Amino acid sequence: MMMKTKTNLLQGLNIYLVGLMGVGKTAVGKEIAQQLNYRFFDTDDLIIRVEGKAITDIFAQKGETYFRELETKVLQELSVCTRSVIATGGGIIMKKENWSFLQQGLVVWLDAKTDLIMERLAEDNTRPLLKTENPKQTLDDLWWKRRSRYAQSDLQISIERSQSPSEIASEVLMQIPEVIKQASDQ
Ligand SMILES: Nc1ncnc2c1ncn2[C@@H]1O[C@H](COP(=O)(O)OP(=O)(O)O)[C@@H](O)[C@H]1O
């Protein structure tokens, strides 16, 4: 009953998840989609499917600029969907053009301490930008470089270590009515 009310409140509006790599956009996005009975998309997954290659291979063989072009194309194509949760790649917020698509939906920033993110990505090899001598420093630098863009989101959710993806999803959904109310008051 409660979820139905939230779905009605959204009126088919898409939810875009933004935030640093490893913060949980993909994991939490799937949960939000399930709780709302929305479809789920992940821009990285679509890029992998379009190219038939892993993200690290795209970066290594074609470069980041090529990846960013694909990312914008995928985001544009997704913007015609409704009733969808879209987990984006961590760098999507840096291009102004991408905001013209993101702003068509509700943008949710998942934020966490970089220590927690590093723990979760300790065994991960799929983030080419973190293949540096000091990945923690790289992640901190990215956070500082990007945070003003992330802050343009409609909603910021601070993630604690103890919260499961499903708990974070519930928190996002709990905060949505307030965000929609603020937008309609403006
Ligand atoms: N709330 C959470 N609790 C425990 N592990 C998590 C949580 N959120 C994400 N993870 C794990 O952390 C890693 C990165 O999550 P992911 O959803 O891929 O992040 P992103 O899409 O933001 O890069 C994955 O291994 C995922 O299973």
Ligand SMILES: O=C(O)C1=C[C@@H](OP(=O)(O)O)[C@@H](O)[C@H](O)C1
């Ligand atoms: O932060 C970034 O620039 C990137 C984040 C990745 O996605 P996740 O945020 O899902 O890890 C992926 O798009 C690519 O490796 C670049």
Ligand SMILES: [Mg+2]
């Ligand atoms: Mg992801």
